[in-house]
Amino acid sequence: MFPILETERLILREITKEDVKEIFACFSNEQVTRYYGAEPFQKIEQAAELIEHFSKNYEEKRGVRWGIVKKKTKRLIGTVGFNTWSTTHKRAEIGYEIHPDEWRKGYTTEAVSKILSYGFNEMGLTRIGAVVFTENEASNKLLTKLGFHTEGILKNYMYQSGIPHDTYIYSILKN
Secondary structure, eight states, X not given: OOOOEEOSSEEEEEOOXXXXXXXXXXXXXXXXXXXXXXXXXXXXXXXXXXXXXXXXXXXXXXXXXXXXXXXXXXXXXXEEEEEEEETTTTEEEEEEEEOGGGTTSSHHXXXXXXXHHHHHHTSOOSEEEEXXXXXXXXXXXXXXXXXXXXXXXXEEEEEETTEEEEXXXXXXXXO
């Protein structure tokens, strides 16, 4: 049973095939993918494949990705979740993106805060990491605000448009 989480303004729920248009709108937007380590989607089929990937990762306990839905509009505005989930080592990496129309409204902070709590209290994680392009000021500020600590820089760690980029590695521990 996929966990449904709720915040003051959001519902975090399973991403389904019915969300393909909203997922495509997000991942085909260059503003969203410029710090993602992936090129913008060109075809809606890519969004359908990503939804399948999220579903398979959850089934195989390798990750969990929620759709971020605004309660007022019932519209999916992005995703948030855990990648590289290891139940053995009680750790995962966080990932998220939100459509630019919804930037600077606090939705990402609200969603990330909720899944951090879920990860530590329900999934039994003791460490949550994040890998973020050094140039991604918004994500770097968000993670610091939420209590993540910078552990170092990974040189030429991710490629975007064929160009290598350095990334910060962050973590937050349960205690």
